[in-house]
Amino acid sequence: MYGGMLTVAHTPDSDDAFMFYGIAVGAIEIEGFRGVKHIIEDIETLNRWLVEEGRNVDASAVSAHAYAYLINRYFLLRTGASMGEGYGPVVVARKDGLRLEGSRIALPGRYTTAGLLLTIALKGKFTPVYARFDEIPGLVEEGKVDAGLLIHEEQIAYSRRGLTVVLDLWDWWARATGGLPMPLGVDVFSKRLGRSAAAKFRDALRRSIEYAYQHFDEALEYSMRYSRVKDRELVARFIRMYVNERTLDMGEDGVEAHRTLYKLAREAGVLKVSVQLGDEDIV
Structure with missing residues (x-):
């Protein structure tokens, strides 16, 4: 059931700001919702809110690691992921x-x-x-x-x-x-609102990213407000690294990369939960 304001949490980082530019300036609407309330916090704060404190936001950016503990409550969106290819932390x-x-x-x-x-x-x-x-x-x-x-x-x-x-x-x-894309950050959507609402948000986020690239200079200026680094060329380079075709849709190998991450972490004894990421968890 949905139809009111959508609460969306994301980070005060240039790539997240760029992704949400179209939604933030009102150029892109999310079907079925009257508007968006943005909550902006650093990624580890969002991770802790959802994992440790059990807070319920409708949609949020989280680390792919944190999602291992959220799979029962949130859909993993195919849109909005930050993935490294040829580079990473x-x-x-x-x-x-x-x-x-x-x-x-x-x-x-x-x-x-x-x-x-x-x-x-x-x-x-x-x-x-x-x-x-x-x-x-x-x-x-x-x-x-x-x-x-x-x-x-x-x-x-x-x-x-x-x-x-x-x-x-x-x-x-x-x-x-063997060269899979590297999972880093993802966007997730609350399962309590249902798969249809998740798909509508995913599609709006995709259009928001496309809008940002169509209005790159304005979106970059907006994103610069949130970046700790004030070098315009460096921030533009960073955005292009982590807001790309994979962000529009992570692809089947992107999904496999997430499954591989959780498998490696489990085998190493680092991840204490068993994560079975099924098609029903992905929108």
């Missing part, structure tokens, strides 16, 4: 050659997919230090941690701080999966 340090096993590594949250991938890759043989994603480069610079795992715009802005990549998670993922 990176671990940086102040110098080359750092041995990551046994190191103190800053992670951008307990439920982030990047953190899950790193834990699998290193078999958990490091000490995690949880911090907001935008604080991590500073922690590395100041020597408060040995290394830091970077997501969002920071993963392509680190060189300006004199930091160096000691592990590119894409390289590990590509070897582990």
Whole structure:
């Protein structure tokens, strides 16, 4: 049952802002709903809200890792996913050659997919230090941690701080999966509102992304308000990396990538729940 205002939570990041541009400015309407109430919080806050606190929002951005704990309550949308292909989160340090096993590594949250991938890759043989994603480069610079795992715009802005990549998670993922796209962030929709409503939201989000690309300069200006990085060219590059054809529809190999993520995490003993992602869970 639906028909009122739709509560949508997403992050204050340039790629999410770009995706929702058409909806946010009123150019794209969501069939069956009178309007949208936006809740904007960083990704780990949204993850914790839904996973730990059991909050009910109608639609939300979450990490693919967090979705493992939400599958009974939320549909996974084929539209809105952030996936890496040829690139992904990176671990940086102040110098080359750092041995990551046994190191103190800053992670951008307990439920982030990047953190899950790193834990699998290193078999958990490091000490995690949880911090907001935008604080991590500073922690590395100041020597408060040995290394830091970077997501969002920071993963392509680190060189300006004199930091160096000691592990590119894409390289590990590509070897582990034979080159599947790397799942990172997803958009989900509450199952209590039903599959039909989820499909209407998915279609509106797809049109919103298409609208943003049709009005790229205006959408980029809007997105810049939310970016911690104020370099216009860098933000545009980041948006193109993570808002692309995969974001319009992750494809069957994108769905398989999510299943593979949960399988690898379960086999590594990192994921404590068994995730059976069926077609009935995907819209």
